Amino acid sequence: MEPLEFLTALLPVSGVYCAVELNNSVSPAKPKHAFKDTVIGMLDATYPWKHDIYFALASFKVKGKRTKPNVVALRSLFLDLDCGQNKAKDGKGYLTKVDAVVALQEFLKTTGMDSLGLPWLNDSGGGVHAYWPFTEDVPVALWQPVADAFKKLCIDQGLIIDEAVPADSVRILRVPGTTNHGLKGGLQYRPAHSVDIVQTGSIFDFNKIKELLQQHTPIAELPTDTTGLKGTKPTAPKESTGARIALINNSETRFEDIIRKPIAEGCGQLQYYLLHAAEQNMEPLWRATLSWAEKCADGPKSCEILTDMHPYARELMHKKLNEIKVHGGPYSCAAVDKIHAGICQLCPHWGKITNPLALGHSYATTTDAKKVEIDASVLSINSEEDAQTGKAVITRPEAPWGFAYGEKGGIFYREYVKDEDTGRKTHKDTLVLPYDLFAVDILNQSGVHYIHMIAMRPEGAIEITIPQRLITRPDELLGWLANNNIVAMHQGVDKYLVGFVRSSCQAISSSRHALKIPDHYGWQEDDSFVYNGRIYTSKGIIKMPMPDLENINQATAPKGTLEKWGKFMEFLQKRQMYELMCFGLVGFGAPLYRFTKMTESIVYHIGSTFSGTGKSLSLNMVSSIWGNPTTYRVHPDTSDTTMFNHAGQLHSLPFGVDEATTKIRNDPEWYPNFAFKYSSGSWKHKLDPASNKERRNTTFWNSIAIISSNTHPTEYMSGARKHSSLGELQRTLSINVWKELEHFSEDDTKAMQYINENYGVAGELFVRFMVSNLALCEHTVNEVKDNIKKYFRDNERMWHSSVAACIAGGILANRAGIVQLPMDKITETFIKIVEANRALALTSVRSVNDVVTEYLRDNAKGLLFVQPDDTREKVTSMAGYGRNLADSIRGEITGRVEVGIKSAGWVDMYVEENIMKKWCSSMSFSYQDFKARVSEMENTKVTFVKKNLLADTHLPEMRVNVICISKRETDMHIEDIIPDEEQENVA
DSSP: OOHHHHHHHHSOSSSBEEEEEEETTSSSOEEEEEEESSHHHHHHHHTTOOSEEEEESEEESSTTOOSGGGEEEEEEEEEEEEBSHHHHHTTSSBSSHHHHHHHHHHHHHHHTGGGTOOOEEEEOSSEEEEEEEEEEEEEHHHHHHHHHHHHHHHHHTTOOOOTTSTTOTTOEEEOTTSEEOOEETTEEOSOOEEOEEEEOOOOBOHHHHHHHHHTTSOOOOOOOOOTTOOOOOSOOOOOOSOOSSOOOOOEEEOHHHHHTSOTTTSOHHHHHHHHHTTSTTOHHHHHHHHHHHTTSTTHHHHHHHHHHTTTOOHHHHHHHHHHHHHHTSSOOHHHHHHHSTTSGGGSTTTTTOSSGGGGGEEEOEEOSOEEEEEEGGGOOSOOEEOTTTOEEEEEEOOOOTTEEEETTSOEEEEEEEEOTTTOOEEEEEEEEESSOEEEEEEEEETTEEEEEEEEEETTEEEEEEEEGGGGGOHHHHHHHHHHTTOOOSSGGGHHHHHHHHHHHHHHHHHHSOOEEOOSSSEEOTTSOEEETTEEEETTEEEEOOOGGGHHHHHHTOOBSOHHHHHHHHHHHHHTTOHHHHHHHTHHHHGGGGGGGTOOSOEEEEEEOSSSSSSHHHHHHHHHHHHSOTTTSSBOTTSOHHHHHHHHHHHTTSOEEEOOOHHHHHHOTTHHHHHHHHHHHTBOOOOEETTTTEEOOOOOBOOSEEEEEESSOHHHIIIIIOSSOOHHHHTTEEEEEOOSOOOOOOHHHHHHHHHTTTSBSHHHHHHHHHHHHOHHHHHHHHHHHHHHTGGGSOGGGHHHHHHHHHHHHHHHHHHHTTSOOOOHHHHHHHHHHHHHHHHHHHHTTOOOHHHHHHHHHHHTGGGEEEEEEOTTSOEEEEETTTBTOOOGGGGGGOOEEEEESSSSTTEEEEEEEHHHHHHHHHHTTOOHHHHHHHHTTSTTEEEEEEEEETTTTSSSOOOEEEEEEEEEETTTSOHHHHSOGGGGGGGO
8 A cells, every 4th residue: 555545544634734754863853844735745745855754643724833723633543552672671662563463452352442443553663553544534622532532441451552642633653655764862772664554454433433432431422423524535545355464343242141141240220120110210221221222233122122121112212212322322330320329339340341331242153154255266166156246155164163253254262151150151252363264175185185275364265275184283284374374363362273273174074075186187087187277077167176286277377368379370380480380289289198098208309509599489389388388387407306296297288398408418318317207107106204105106197298408419319328329219309490580570579479478278278179079089199190100110109109199289279279280281390300310319229330349449448469470479468558568457458359369360359248248238238139149240250268368478367258259350450449549559
């Protein structure tokens, strides 16, 4: 709320307004006054001021005089509650502002002023200012006695206030939005602090405040006509519905309760009238009892009973009631004592209450069930909904035993009391929460139960779901409620709030079955589909709370129109971005992937060396089909565990990660590892440490992921890795976009921006179409799969299935009227993408020859070479050592190469079998396959023998099982094995 609205609510309509600036940086403080004819003019005058700024709560007759004789009217009551260590120490204030607010709330509850509404609160910097603005201006002559009575009531009840403030008609208080500079007498006695509105409350009827105050303290009889004030309120603020703490209006006074008070506790005058009503000369006392009964909730009936007891005529009764209303309201105890002496002064309440109405004060509560009307948009459950008003009707259940609801909202703890003398049972209600809170369902999500509750907060109804396990953990339960902005009236009733939630849970658990709710989006076992917090079936849509899917619920809430979203698709077609459109069809293809019967999932990757090539457009298309393009996809810095958990929650919907560049650059193995894990369709199983049992795994998916980056992970897998990447490459389909996008028209720019405000609409329509046409969807996918089968090889089943799903998704989206896509061009482009990926994948296949060649290249320095010299003597040497073989080489030997030793013109390479097994494993190549295929190498002989690898040296024997690979010298050149710098050592 702005300061102007605040001042408009508190200041009178007519008269001159006054603002004051106090320069507290000097002693004594120097005031500056500004008198203006309008509230806006007064506020404008304060803008140049740099010191502490105040406003007068009264309006004045003429400018220049802030004096009581010059006051015209006021429009509020007000209090100043000082705070701080020194104030608390001296008994002139409260230690903290929270303490002050709590004390104020207790005062309102004790006096019954909470029944009238909620005061406005300002944080003044040094304390709390409280205001009760009126519905109309009140002349100062009428305001003053009520303000005096209000001040007296505060003091009598022990509320610590600045006593100079509440009855001072020329009082000035701080303007919200300004600064309390913390200066006094030129000294800084506290840090500077902004003056803030912290609670916007109700607008009050002055006469109702007066009537309530009269129950506690006498007020001089004055005329109540305030219609003489002229003027029109410039902008009347609406009564707040968004207060931070909303006190309820359930207070009532029942005449029946006053009558039923025991003689020692009740009103002696009333008891006397009940016993002697039929006697003569009872008219004055009858009139007094009418003045009390008329103010009670059961007043009409009580007045008739009191009248019939004499009896008096009903016409006379109505006449007397009118006179009471005009001339002063309920009789005070002092007034009744004057007309019928000898009773009041013997009463235990004499001097403590103003009149007997205080004896009948209670709360209007009920334990009954009730139909409640709330805004349907906040509900995640099906309900009776009015299409025109958007309101839904749900049932608030009966209050659990020991609790009650306020007739006008709120939760009360009910304590039952039995009178020892009469045996009569009564109850005492204690306010726990100032608005209704009630359970509507018990939810079961994968075996974890939640209490689903509605809180009727002042600003509107909200839903909360509480893990049921918390009902046995009071502190955790209170923390959970506080996180949802549900806090008990004060700490003393926290236990009652916990008891209420637990009792509500017990009541609803015993009366109905837990509602089974989905733990993932997409397809369910019964062929229904979960999306946007709803379950879509062929028979209709079911709204249901999904607490563990809240992030996805928010990201998939539709916004905007299909027409504007379609402008983005038209832009892609106009620019002939067919590759990007292919990958964009992952959005429609992912939920159709199930119909391919493929259990493994697949990853699509869009790579680009440079930015600005449009790689994010596909991802935006995918994301915008189902939700907000930004929040639907996963942030690249997300951990793998969280990513796969999110994939499990999406289940059938596409999983997207934009700009995974840094992740892939930091760890080139991240992408191939991710592709393998995602293709598995499930996350790892876990053990419950508490029970030492395996947890139920609910993290499964059957879908297509799409990732973009400024890297080329498929090229890394096909070239930079020493082992085969065929498995990973067949689990990913990749495109590289290289042409920078340019020459955008204004319409192009708008089209790309449309999806930021128009999204989720296409997905919602596609879901409706799928659940209503299951057979058609399955038939279309299989038909496309058969039509394109000729373009795929048997080991390309994941490419085949995913492409079929995407093409079918485009065809069905066209048929559903969601979009019109050029499917012939898209199909043709998809086949080209597959061919390019196939060519890349084939380069990653490792042969036996690759294994041998890579071994020789990587282990050349550990090879021992034996070859004849010119005299045919064997010469033994080793790279790095030459012919001077040290004893330490035994641990460095990686093999033995004999050139022309066993047979002239042949090279025999001996490698220990255990070492070759490890090498094959490091290249993801089976050693058994290696043994079976190595002999198939051209011009190669293979034998398995025991061999002393250190023969023909002075070193100890090293006899091991080896594989001997023999090739002609013409096919194996020593210079191809040994690095250039080492060739002299083995010459």
